[in-house]
Amino acid sequence: MDHTTPAEVTLPAGGTTPAGATGYAVPAGPTGPARPGEPGERVDPAAGPAAAHGEEISRMRIALARTARRLSQQIPDxxxxxxxxxxxxTVAxxxxxxLAQLAEFEGLNPSMLSRVVGKLEPMGLIRRYTDPADGRVAHVAITPAGTALQTQIKQARTxxxxxxxxxxxxxxxQDLVDVVPALEALAEHLRAVAVPVRPIVPPGGAATAAVDPKGEGSPSD
Incomplete structure (x- = not known):
């Protein structure tokens, strides 16, 4: 198997999965895709065919979380x-x-994104500049060093x-290859659509809101 090409992975079972290939529509709210912290489409977790497969859905969630965590652990720091x-x-x-578009896409507030850019820019991975046509708009662009690093990370992960x-x-x-479109659609749905979640109340503690999807800790099962 060729592990050097980041654009696609060909599996012995006969499937080829092009990176970034999708065949799904972005779920939309009344005025477009719902964004974190903004009103939009709300989904009832108990509705739809998935409601009849609660145990399988839980197993899938755990498997995806463990896969992501253990894959990250095996990639060089x-x-x-x-x-x-x-x-x-994303910038690569x-x-x-x-910057505003990047913050929206990543689901980050401006101050958090500013800290992230403040880390990446001094490393020479991205470049921040002001839009020459509108001095109020800030942009970020990938640098050759950023492209090179992202390519190495992508190749290593693949x-x-x-x-x-x-x-x-x-x-x-082959089963994994067949389910790629569904997983891509699920990933986009998680990014674009807000789902109501009941507050979690730890023993002896106050209720907590949903976990920040961009938190720095490893996901738990």
């Missing part, structure tokens, strides 16, 4: 937090973005993930 890596990947993919997938029986490899 580059000295960046998960949020910083996510911002770097888009090449140039307004190689590790492909090695683990290749160790599975052929029929399970």
């Amino acid at each position: 580059v000295g960046l937090t998960p949020t910083q890596l996510s911002v770097l990947a 993919r888009e090449e140039d973005m307004a 190689a590790v993930f492909a090695a683990h997938v290749s160790a599975l029986p052929a029929h399970l490899q």
Whole structure:
């Protein structure tokens, strides 16, 4: 298996998964995709066919969380937090973005994004500049060093993930290939749509809101 090409991974079971290939529509609220902290579409967790498969949904969630956590543990440390890596990947993919657009896409408040950019810019990974047509608008652009680092990270992650997938029986490899479009749609739904969640009350503590999706800790099961 070729582990050096970040654009696609060909599995022995006969499936080829192009990076970034999608075939789904972005879920929309009344005025477009709902963003963190803004009104938009709300989804009833108890509605739909998934409600009849609660145990399987729970197993899927745990498996995805463990996969993401253990994959991250097997990638060489580059000295960046998960949020910083996510911002770097987004800017590398888009090449140039307004800060406001980047904050919206990543689900970060301006002060948090400012801290992230303040970490990446001195490292020479991104470049911040003012829009020449509108001095009120700040942009960030990827640098050659940022592109090089993101390419290495992407190749390393793909190689590790492909090695683990290749160790599975052929029929399970094909099952994973077949479910890629559904997982991509799920990832986009998680980004774009707010789902109401009951407050969590720890023993002897006050109720807590939903966990920040860009928190720096490792996801728990």
